[in-house]
Amino acid sequence: MDRHAPAATKHWRWELDRDRLAWLTFDKQEESANTFSRDAVEELGRAIAAIRLENPKGLVIRSAKENFIAGADVEEFTRFASPEEALAFVKLGWDVFQELRELPFPTTAMVNGFCMGGGVEMSLACRYRVALDDPKTRFALPEVMLGILPAWHGVQWLPRLVGPAAALDMLLTGKSVDARRAKRIGLVDQAVPLRILENTARMLTLEAPRRKPLPFMQRLLLGPLRGVVVANARKQVAKKARREHYPAPYAILELWRKHDGDPFAAAHDPACSIEALFAHPTTKNLIRIFFLQERMKAVAKGVRFEPRHVHVVGAGVMGGDIAAVCAMRGLTVTLQDTSAERIAPAIKRAAQLFQRRMRDERRVRDALDRMVPDVTGDGARHADVVIEAIYENLEAKRKIFAQVEAIAPPEAILATNTSSLRLGDIAAALKDGSRLVGIHFFNPVPQLQLVEVVSADKTAPELARKAAAFVRGIDKLPLPVKDSPGFLVNRVLGPYMLNAxxxxxxxxxxxxxxxxxxxxxxxxxxxxxxxTVGLDICLAAGKSLGKTTEVPEILANKVALGQLGKKTGQGIYTYRDGKAIKGQADAYGTDLIEALIEPYLLEAQAVAAEGIVADADLVDAGLIFGTGFAPFRGGPLHYLRSLGKAP
Incomplete structure (x- = not known):
């Protein structure tokens, strides 16, 4: 491509090619990902102005990174001294994107990899969008998960492009869509393979086809029926989040209904103003959680370990789902159990998971091909990671590891998924106890992000770091913990559940x-x-934690009757189609809430004091992502500090 008149700033560079097509490239300096900091947005504005003066035939915006744009730089949010400063940053992005949208020539966003938040909004400012057809290409507006809203025209422009239903699904949940889904809903114009990505962006920009209008019904939903759409959406939001706890989704709906997505028209509206959201404690706490999550992602930073083969021993619900998640992430998995009949249900569940997540027959087939039933256990001979996920029995686990150690490669990670047994006790069966690490997943494995990476006294530190790298490689959050009964999550849940x-x-x-x-x-x-956990598991975990010898009567009786919970269709509740049949709750007050949560909070403090996890912030992170502790409260120890009950 012959280009001339190159121009560059710190984060952006642009040039004209022989067809007088402008190519504007985002390459955030000293960063692995493109994010919109204040200076990056200001530079974009200057680049747009300079390109406009050249009057090219069109403009293509692209990324020099492996991914497109990760959105606004969240670090900026922590530097706002007041809600007014937040609004000023919003105004900067709003104006620059409006300038991009008003350019008198065709514009195209050429999207590769993830395109998040402000990246989506910038792409909406372009006339066209071309996406790389790859599983790694994802579009999302995750601002709601930070307690804020997409204020750079996202609430205004997305419903006009894809219709209210698809737009609100993205805006209110933060869920991502892949390139093919984005094409189906009209978010992108083309989803193409890498070999023709640049040429497709070029031709689409130069040919500048007329955009098709939204169907008539969608236009009605945007106009006269907007109030009905919002009322229905509000009901759905209310089922999952209370307004007083999570105001952002309600603010998004009100901003769209009353002000067509314009945050400046809503400046003095407490129901949906930027100032009100940034001043709300939920926003501060959700931004805090974002940085805690980033900290866990960085646990394995710099560790060079790229496993290709995982061997899982035990094809029950946990083992089968661990195997499925690994296969879905591109790893070859051998799944061992005593017979093919025991493995078959796990393969069936995996196929259902792949269908839900991948929505592409070729990718589903490839993932299933990577899951190999193994009744002999021979797969351990070739594994980079071996994960034992059988029932909680010390002698059975010791027997497994003695067999695995004899045949697994000497550099392979040997890991147990035990939830209640001490690693030191299991490692007694090994000739080299330093090879054993805990990689403790939580049920349901596909949904829950946290994985405890457990180190016993003898566990080699480098092995634990490699285990954390493996966890990140399958897109989970590793939390290093010391070997102690219940580790972090189950230890804190134990007293809480016993009290209940x-x-x-x-x-x-x-x-x-x-x-x-x-x-x-x-x-x-x-x-x-x-x-959900299983009443038998609760009983076994309670005994192993050894907090008390008294077994609650209802728990003992239910287990004795084989009424183990959701998995048997009967437990404390009866289950139909996987849902609990509940009666009417009695009236209760804050005294009951405090009585229920107190053991949880006390145990969280004890874990922090004993150093089971590195510090209080990671205790909070682990309990938010492992137990679902109310995110809007910022974590149990942070919550206690906010009440003045912890240092």
Missing amino acids: FRLLDEGYKPETLDAAMEAFGMPMGPAELAD
């Missing part, structure tokens, strides 16, 4: 306990959580 069982024995209705904890902000109350 005692209250049930005293006559409280399970519906009342669950309602109280959901009002506190937990995603699920303790009774339904116990059914």
Whole structure:
């Protein structure tokens, strides 16, 4: 491509090619990802002005990184001294993107990899969007997860492009869509392979086809029926989030309904103003959680370990789902159990997971091909990582590891998924105890991000770092913890659940306990959580933690009757089609909420004091991502500090 008149600033460079097509490239200096800091937005504005003076035939915006744009630089948010400063940053991005949209020639965003937040909004400012057809290409507006809203025209422009239903699904949930889904809903014009990505962007820009209008029904939903759309969406939001806890999704709806997505028209509207959101404690806490998540992602930074083959021993729910997640992330997996009949249900569940997540028959088939049933256990001979995920029995686990150690490559990670046994006790069966590490997943594995990476006294530190790198490689969040009964998550949940069982024995209705904890902000109350985990697992975990010899009567009786919870269709609740059948909760007050959460908070403090996890912030992170502790409260220890009850 012959180009001339190159121009560059710190983060942006642009040039004209022989067809007088302008190519504007974002390459954030000294960063691995492109983000919109204040200086990057200001430079974009200057580049747009300079390109406009050249009057090219069109403009293509692209990234020099592996991904397109990760959105606004969240670090900027931490530097705002007031809501007014936040609004000034919003105004900067709003104006620059409006200038891009008003250019008198065709513009195209050429998207590769993830395109998040402000990246999506910048692409909306362009007339066309071309995306790389690759699983790594994802579009999302995750601002709602930070307690804010897409204020650089996202709420204004997205519904006009794709219609209200698809737009609100992205705006209110922060969920991402891949390139093919983006093409189906009209977010992108083309989704193409890498070999023709640049040429497709070129031809689309130069040919500048007329855009098709939205269908008539979608235009009605944008216009006369907008109030109906918002009312229905508000009902759906209310099922998942209370306005007082999470104001952002409600603000998005009001901003679109009353002000067509213009945050400056809403400047004095407390229901949807930028100032009100930035002043809300939820926003500060959700931004705090964002940085805690980034810290966990960085645990394995710099560790060079790229496993290709994982061997999983145990094809039950946990083992089968661990294998499926690994295969979905491109790893070859051998799944061992005593017979093909035991492995078959895991393969069936994996196929269903792949269908839901991948939505592409070729990719589903490839993932299934990577899951290899193994009744002999021979796959361990070739594995980079071996994960034991059988039932919680010390002797059975020791026997497995003695067999695996004898045949696995000497450099392979040997890991247990135990939830309650001490690694030191399991490692007694190994000739070299330094090879054993805990890689503890949580159920359901595909949904829960946290994985505890457990080090015993003898665990080699380099092995633990490699285990953390493996966890990040399958897109989970590694949390280093010391070997101790229950580690972090189960140790804190143990007293909390035991307390709830005692209250049930005293006559409280399970519906009342669950309602109280959901009002506190937990995603699920303790009774339904116990059914989800399995009452037999709760009983075994309680015994192994050794906090008390007294077993709650309701727990002992249910397990004795084989009523183990959701997996058997009957536990504390009865289940139909996987959903708990609940009656009416009794009235309750703050005294019940405080009585229920107190053991959880006390145990979190004890774990921090004992140094089971490196520091209080990581205790908070682990319990938010591992137990669902109310995110809007910022974590249990942060919550106690906000009440003046912790240093």
